[in-house]
Amino acid sequence: MDAYCLAGLGKHPYVYAVSYSGHAIVEKLRNEAEALGFHAFGVAAVPLELRREYYEQWIAEGKHGTMTWMERNNDRRLHPEQLIGNGEARSIIVLALNYYQPDPVRGYRIAKYALGDDYHNFILRRLKRLCRMLREDYGGDQRPYVDTGPLLEKPIAEAAGLGWQGKSTILIEPKRGTWSFLANIVTTLELPVGEKQKDRCGTCTRCIDVCPTQAIIAPYQLDASKCISYLTIEHDGAIPPEYREAIGDRLYGCDECLDVCPWNKWAVPTVEAKFAPRELPELRELLGWDEATFTERMQGSPMRRLKLHRFKRNICVVLGNVGTAEDLPALRWAAGGDDAMVAEHANWAIARIGHRMRRVPISQG
Ligand code: SF4
Ligand code: SF4
Structure with a gap:
C-alpha cells in the first residue's frame, strides 16, 4: 500500500x-x-x-x-x-x-x-x-x-x-x-x-x-x-x-x-x-560553442553547472565512442584549443574514430 x-x-x-x-x-x-x-x-x-x-x-x-x-x-x-x-x-x-x-x-x-x-x-x-x-x-x-x-x-x-x-x-x-x-x-x-x-x-x-x-x-x-x-x-x-x-x-x-x-x-x-x-544541435556543433553561446543556450538548464570545459570534455568522450569521420574537423579544432584537458579528450576521440574507420581493434592501434 x-x-x-x-x-x-x-x-x-x-x-x-x-x-x-x-x-x-x-x-x-x-x-x-x-x-x-x-x-x-x-x-x-x-x-x-x-x-x-x-x-x-x-x-x-x-x-x-x-x-x-x-x-x-x-x-x-x-x-x-x-x-x-x-x-x-x-x-x-x-x-x-x-x-x-x-x-x-x-x-x-x-x-x-x-x-x-x-x-x-x-x-x-x-x-x-x-x-x-x-x-x-x-x-x-x-x-x-x-x-x-x-x-x-x-x-x-x-x-x-x-x-x-x-x-x-x-x-x-x-x-x-x-x-x-x-x-x-x-x-x-x-x-x-x-x-x-x-x-x-x-x-x-x-x-x-x-x-x-x-x-x-x-x-x-x-x-x-x-x-x-x-x-x-x-x-x-x-x-x-x-x-x-x-x-x-x-x-x-x-x-x-x-x-x-x-x-x-x-x-x-x-x-x-x-x-x-530542450532543442539541442548535434555534438559537433555543440563542440564549437564559445563561452557566451554556452551561457546563453544553457540558461535555466541543469547542464549549465558543467561549465564549458566539462561540457566539451563530455562531448569528446561521446564522439570517441559514437562519432564518425564527419566529426573529425570539430574534434581537431577542439584539440588545438587552449584547454589542455579538452584537447586531450579530443585527441582521444580522434584516435578512436580513426581506429573505427580503419576497422582496427582499439587495442591494436
Ligand atoms: S532493477 Fe534494481 S532497484 Fe529495480 S527492482 Fe531490480 S534490483 Fe530493485
Ligand atoms: S547504471 Fe551504473 S553508472 Fe549508470 S547511473 Fe546507475 S549506477 Fe551509475
Missing part, C-alpha cells in the same frame, strides 16, 4: 498515529501539495534511524569521489533533528514530483531529469508556499530543501513511507517507479508519520547487471566514484581512461539502472511543461 499516495490518503486511517491536529495538517498538506503538482508526500519523524556507520565508512573509503561537500555538515546530515535550532526539528515532510518522459531520439543521451529546465528553483518556490501555509495556519518553524542541504533524501523518503531504496540505491515508489524529484520540508511541528514500505526488489538484479561501470558494487551499495552520473557531472578534470568507453553515448548523467527497473512500468509522462526536452 502506498501509505501517503495522495489519491489514497484518508482511506487508510490506521496508517497514522493520529491526533486531530496532525490529521488536519496532513489533510491540508495533501490538498495544497496536490494542487502544486506533487503526486505523493509522506512524513518521517526525527530523530531518525539512519545508516550512520555505513555512511561514515562510505566516506572514509572515498566512494564519494571528489564530492567533498559530502564530508561536511555530517552533524546535521546524520542527525536531522539538528537542522533547526538546537535539535528542534520534529518531522521531515517528503514530497515527490514526477519528471518521467521518454528519451528524445538523437545521437546522444542526457539523463531524463536534465532534459528540460532546472528543477531546483521551480520546486523551491512551491515548497515555500507550503511553508508559508504551515506557518500561517499551524505555526512552527519550517525549512525547505531541494537537493541543497545536508539531507539524506532517499533514506528519509523511505522512512516517510514513499517507497523503498532499491538495490540501485534509488528510491522506488511502488505505484510510480523511480522517476521522481524528491523535496523536503523540515519542521518543528509533530506530524503523523508514514508507514514504511517493504523492500520489493526480491531476486531482481537488473540494475547491478546492467551498470556499465560496475558502480553498484553490491546490492544497496553504490561506489559513486565509478558512476557515470558522477564522472560526467560532478567530477572536475579528466575522465579516467578506463571509464571513457563505458560512458558510451551519455553526454550528461546516466539512467541505465533506472531504465531497466521493472517498477518503472508504472511510470507516466510528466505534465510539467518545464521538463520538456
Whole structure:
C-alpha cells in the first residue's frame, strides 16, 4: 500500500498515529501539495534511524569521489533533528514530483531529469508556499530543501513511507517507479508519520547487471566514484581512461539502472511543461560553442553547472565512442584549443574514430 499516495490518503486511517491536529495538517498538506503538482508526500519523524556507520565508512573509503561537500555538515546530515535550532526539528515532510518522459531520439543521451529546465528553483518556490501555509495556519518553524542541504533524501523518503531504496540505491515508489524529484520540508511541528514500505526488489538484479561501470558494487551499495552520473557531472578534470568507453553515448548523467527497473512500468509522462526536452544541435556543433553561446543556450538548464570545459570534455568522450569521420574537423579544432584537458579528450576521440574507420581493434592501434 502506498501509505501517503495522495489519491489514497484518508482511506487508510490506521496508517497514522493520529491526533486531530496532525490529521488536519496532513489533510491540508495533501490538498495544497496536490494542487502544486506533487503526486505523493509522506512524513518521517526525527530523530531518525539512519545508516550512520555505513555512511561514515562510505566516506572514509572515498566512494564519494571528489564530492567533498559530502564530508561536511555530517552533524546535521546524520542527525536531522539538528537542522533547526538546537535539535528542534520534529518531522521531515517528503514530497515527490514526477519528471518521467521518454528519451528524445538523437545521437546522444542526457539523463531524463536534465532534459528540460532546472528543477531546483521551480520546486523551491512551491515548497515555500507550503511553508508559508504551515506557518500561517499551524505555526512552527519550517525549512525547505531541494537537493541543497545536508539531507539524506532517499533514506528519509523511505522512512516517510514513499517507497523503498532499491538495490540501485534509488528510491522506488511502488505505484510510480523511480522517476521522481524528491523535496523536503523540515519542521518543528509533530506530524503523523508514514508507514514504511517493504523492500520489493526480491531476486531482481537488473540494475547491478546492467551498470556499465560496475558502480553498484553490491546490492544497496553504490561506489559513486565509478558512476557515470558522477564522472560526467560532478567530477572536475579528466575522465579516467578506463571509464571513457563505458560512458558510451551519455553526454550528461546516466539512467541505465533506472531504465531497466521493472517498477518503472508504472511510470507516466510528466505534465510539467518545464521538463520538456530542450532543442539541442548535434555534438559537433555543440563542440564549437564559445563561452557566451554556452551561457546563453544553457540558461535555466541543469547542464549549465558543467561549465564549458566539462561540457566539451563530455562531448569528446561521446564522439570517441559514437562519432564518425564527419566529426573529425570539430574534434581537431577542439584539440588545438587552449584547454589542455579538452584537447586531450579530443585527441582521444580522434584516435578512436580513426581506429573505427580503419576497422582496427582499439587495442591494436
Ligand atoms: S547511473 Fe549508470 S553508472 Fe551509475 S549506477 Fe546507475 S547504471 Fe551504473
Ligand atoms: S532493477 Fe531490480 S534490483 Fe534494481 S532497484 Fe529495480 S527492482 Fe530493485
